[in-house]
Amino acid sequence: MLDTAIIGAGPAGLAAAHALKQRGLPYTHLERYTAPGGLWNIDAPGSPMYESAHFISSRTMSGFPSYPMPDDYPDYPDHRQILAYLQGFARDNHLDQQIEYGTEVERVERLEDGYRLTRQDGRTTEHAHIVIASGVQWIPNVIDLPGTYAGEVRHTVTYRSAKELEGRRVLVVGAGNSGADIACDAARSAEHAAISLRRGYHFIPKHVFGKPSDVFADEGPTMPMWLEQRVFGVLLRVLNGDLTRLGLQKPDHKVFETHPLMNTQLLHHLGHGDITARPGIATTSGTTVAFTDGTTEDVDLILLATGYHHAVPYAQDLVGDGPHPDFYLTAFSRHAGLYGLGFVETNGAAYVLMEQLAQMIAQHIEDRGARPDRWLEFENLIATDQPDLTRGIRFVDSPRHAGYVDGVAITRYLHKTAKRMGWTIP
């Protein structure tokens, strides 16, 4: 029987390996780095990890369902704890021994029946199935700055520690969760710190009434989305007040319509004058940056926290050129036998979904040999089913939010689909 090749040993690849192993299905597992854990290996070349990084979803909601995070972890574990947790998952499920470390996949091609995989050393193997689990935060989206900036410009993928900011005049561009964390590092360490945001955001506190926010939301009553947006909108106004007093712009969208920005530390630093909020950049000249509101900053380092390209360089022709691969339920390609894990962009914790999807992929692969009728039935769903996974949220029109799904909606739909197929998922 031809096996499945899993590319990548981050959390997604480990979840896939675990699901196949549990069913006794053969697989080959390839990882270019020397250890499991994916981008949480801060020393892995090209990793976007930095010293001050913590999880933004809570320990309680974030672990694999089959392997919860340790009880003695804090509500929001740091990057070392996440790495230790992932390596524990690999070790305790005996996944380590089967990983070919130091093996980079260079090309995946479709054959008439299956796939040919080429490693960087030129060795090729054929596989019936491929699971792409190589991550989406490795290829930086580097934007062009307008004007003629003469200082240093770096993408945050190269940023590791606040020490790099000491004595510098720093501007962070963009306020995803990494941008906000690094702006806080700059607020504490740099000689001068500013952050440029093109729009206003809703800042979600990490705790609400003493509970991690995702636990609080999960334990609360189920509400229609319009009501949930209203209730949380009021709650955030009570907790954070009017953010324009801190120099931030008023959000141009409702709560939950962008990826949650879980950082109220930035508000703390803005309130203490440790960092200045600026709107989008209009132009630059020398070390002067002029913003769209006419204000200026003199900075010698610009850190671009402008996200990543969700590319799959070794199989781009198979996954398409869109901002996200157009896979059914974020995991099942229209090419039979091709799967992707870790492509899900959602407002919930990713590892629960990774394990649920990994279990579905393994059961679909098992059906191919054992229950061909059911395999065909699901192939038909992959080709035709187009569920709405937004739960009524109108995500903002941006590359990051193309293909974005609501965590509750996708979880419900995965359970419904698994039930229909007679599969079990956690």
Ligand SMILES: Cc1cc2nc3c(=O)[nH]c(=O)nc-3n(C[C@H](O)[C@H](O)[C@H](O)COP(=O)(O)OP(=O)(O)OC[C@H]3O[C@@H](n4cnc5c(N)ncnc54)[C@H](O)[C@@H]3O)c2cc1C
């Ligand atoms: C700062 C930060 C905070 C985050 N916080 C959270 C959070 O709170 N909750 C949450 O759910 N998610 C969070 N995430 C999301 C994050 O994307 C996941 O935690 C996770 O690491 C993604 O897993 P992955 O396995 O898909 O990819 P990765 O972790 O990127 O792993 C991919 C693996 O594939 C390998 N690889 C790549 N290309 C090849 C190749 N060609 N050949 C062989 N191997 C290859 C890489 O070396 C890597 O080991 C956070 C991310 C960051 C950066």
